Amino acid sequence: MAIQIFQVVSQIIVCAFATWLYAHHLARKSRFSLRITAVLVAAAVGTIAAIASGYTLYPTLTDNTSFVFALIMFALVIVALTFAVRFLWDASAWAALFCASSGYLVQSIVYGLDRLLHVSGIVPAQYTGSLNIADVLSYIICSIFVLVLFHHFITGRLQRNGLLGINNPVMFFAVILAMVVALVLDLSIKDVISYDVPFRYMVVFSAIYVMICLFIVVSEFEILYNQRLQADVVTMERAMVEQERQFELSRSTIDAINRRVHDIRHHVARLLASEGDGAPGNEVLSEVVREINVYDAAVKTGNASLDVVLTEKGLLCKRDGITLSSVADGTALSFMAAADVYTLVGNALDGAIASVKKVADKSRRSISLNLRSQMGMASLSVEHYFEGEPALVDRMPAGEGFGVDTMLAIVERYGGTIVCTADGDVFHTEILIPQS
Amino acid sequence: MMYRILIIEDSEDAERTLRSHIERYAGETGIECDIIWKTSAFDLAGGDEAHFDLIFLDIELPGINGMEAAQSMREHDPETPIIFVTNLAQYAVHGYAVDALDFVVKPVTYYDFKLRMDKAMRKLGRTSQRSLSVPTESGFRVVAVADIAFVDVTNHDLAYHLANGETVVVRGTLSKIEAELEGTTFVRISNNCLANMAHIKEIKGTDILMAGGDTIYFSRSRRKPALETIARYLGGSL
Secondary structure (H helix, E strand, O other): OHHHHHHHHHHHHHHHHHHHHHHOOOOEOOOHHHHHHHHHHHHHHHHHHHHHOOOOOOOOOOOHHHHHHHHHHHHHHHHHHHHHHHHHEOOOHHHHHHHHHHHHHHHHHHHHHHHHHHHOOOOOOOOOOOOOHHHHHHHHHHHHHHHHHHHHHOHHHOOOOOOOOOOOHHHHHHHHHHHHHHHHHHHHHHHHHOOOOOHHHHHHHHHHHHHHHHHHHHHHHHHHHHHHHHHHHHHHHHHHHHHHHHHHHHHHHHHHHHHHHHHHHHHHHHHHHHHOOOOOOHHHHHHHHHHHHHHOOOOOOOOHHHHHHHHHHHHHHHHOOOEEEEEEOHHHHOOOOHHHHHHHHHHHHHHHHHHHHOOOOHHHOEEEEEEEEEOOEEEEEEEEEOOOOOOEEOOEEOOOOHHHHHHHHHHHHOOOEEEEEEEOOEEEEEEEEEOO | OEEEEEEEOOOHHHHHHHHHHHHHHHHHHOOEEEEEEEOOOHHHHHOOOOOOOEEEEEOOOOOOOHHHHHHHHHHHOOOOOEEEEEOOHHHHHHHHHHOOOEEEEOOOOHHHHHHHHHHHHHHHHHOOOOEEEEEEOOEEEEEEHHHEEEEEEEOOEEEEEEOOOOEEEEEOOHHHHHHHOOOOOEEEEEOOEEEEHHHEEEEEOOEEEEOOOOEEEOOHHHHHHHHHHHHHHHHOOO
C-alpha cells in the first residue's frame, strides 16, 4: 500500500512540475495565488480519491475493461492538466494542450527510467507493499535528472510569447495517438512483468518505452514550437516586403523630382542667358537657382539604395529644418540587399530625426551620418544631439518600437554589431558589419 | 593643449563665422587654438603646408577645388583630419575618398560645427603621445603606444609586437597591461591578445590581419564586446 501511495503522489508531483516547466512563462491570470491554491487543492483531492479507490495513474492490462479504464484515465488526466493550465495562465486551448501533453510525457519518461533502473537490477526491485528507501531515492534521482535535462535543452529555450501561436490540430491528433501507443506498451510491460519473462526482454521493453516517450515529446516541441518561430519569420518578411514597396515608391518620387529640377534649371539658365548681365530680374533668378540647388539633393554614393534613402531623408530633414550631412561610401554596403540597406539606414535616420525633433533649440537639430569601409567591414555611424533621458536597454534605444528591432534583426543577420552610446548631449549609433 | 587649425576658405564672411565658432569652442572647452587662414588650396595640394592638427576646407575654391587639393594632400599626409565646409552637399558625400572626417553646410551654425569639432577632438586625442615603460632584462625601454601593433602572452611571457617588426618579450600578465592601456586604442580580442585598433587592417571572421602582416586570432567569446569597441572606434565616438 505504501508503495502505491508513494507512486501516485510522486507521479502527480512530477507531472504537475513538468507541465509547469512548459507553462510557467506564460502570462498569469489574475489572482494567481488564489487560482494555484484551488488547483493544488483539486489535485490533492484527486490524489486522495485515486489512492482510496486503489488505482494508480497507470492501471494494468489484465482484461478488456481495465484497458478501457486505462484509456479513460489517461484522457481524464490530459484534460485535467489542460484545464489547469488554461485556468492558471492566459493560453489558448492548443497551447495548454501542448503543455499538458508534454508534462505528461516528461512524467512518463521519469517513470519509465525508474522502471528501467529497477528492471535492469541497478535498483533492487521490491514488490512488497512497504516503502523501500532505494525506491524513493531512485525515483527522486530520475526526476531530478530528467527535469534538469529537459529544462536545459527544451523548456529553457521557450520564449515568452512562443506558445501563443500554437495551433495544429492534426499534429495534436498524431501526438495523442502516439501517446496511446506508449500507454498500451506501458500496460503491456506492467502485465508481462508478473510473468516469468527473461530479464533481457524486460530491460529492452522498458528502454523502448522511455525512448518512445522521449521521441514524442521532443518531436512535439520541434514541430509545434518551431512552427511558431517560423510564423514570426513570415511576419518579419511581410514587413520587409512593405519596406521594399516604400523603397520603390521613394525611388520613383525622387526620380520625378530630379527631372523637374533639371528642367527648371535649364529654363532658368536660358532666361539668365537671354537677359544678359545686370538685367533687373537676374538677382531673383539667381535666388531661384540657389533654391533649386537645395532640392537637387540627389545624392550619389555609389549605392542606388543608399542614394534613395539619403535623398528621401535629406528632403524630410530640409523640410523640418534639420541639418543632415552624410559622408557615405555606398560601395561599403554593396554586399547588402537593396531592401536591407534602405530599411537599416532608413530606420537609423528615422530614429535620429524623431529624437532631434524633440530638441528645443532649433540650431541644435543636426544629424551627421558616416559610412565607409574599414578593416574589411562596413562602418556606419549616426550622430545627433538629443535632449532628455536616453532610454537605453541593453545598449539599444528602448521604446522606439519596431524600427529598432528591425535594425537589430538586419544587423545580426549579416553577423554585425550595433552599439549606441549617449555622450553628454550627443547620441551615437554605431554599426559594424563584416563585408564577407 | 595648443591646436593648429588651418581654414581654407575664399569667402571672408564664411571664414569669419568659422573662426568665431572655433574661438567660442576653444573658450568653452578650455583648449587653445592657433588659427591660420588661406584663401587658396594650392599650398595644401603642393604639400608645402607646415603641420596642422585640423583642416577646415571649402570645396568650391577658385583655382584648385578643395576635393582635388585634399586628394593631393592625402598622398603624403594620410593622418590630418579634414572637415569640408561646403554649399554643395553632393560633393561632400564623397568625402570618404579623401578620408574626410565630416562636413558642414554653409551657413555653418555653431551646433553643426560643434558636433563635428567634438569628433575631431576625440580623434586628435586618440593619437596621443602616450608611451609605456617596458621592463626588459637590459633595463627599462620606452615604447610609444602608437608603435605597438599588438601584445600577446604565452605562459607568462608578454610579447610586444611593434609596428617595425620588432618584438619585445618580458614577463608579465595581460590583464595588467590591459589596465595600463585603458583609454587607448587597444582592444582585447582573445584571452591572450590585445590588439591596437589603429594597426588593424582587416577582420575576417576569426582572423584579424594586422597592418604589419601578422594574422592574429579573434576569439568567438570576445567577439561581441570587441566589435562594439571597434564600432565605436571607427564611428568616432570613442
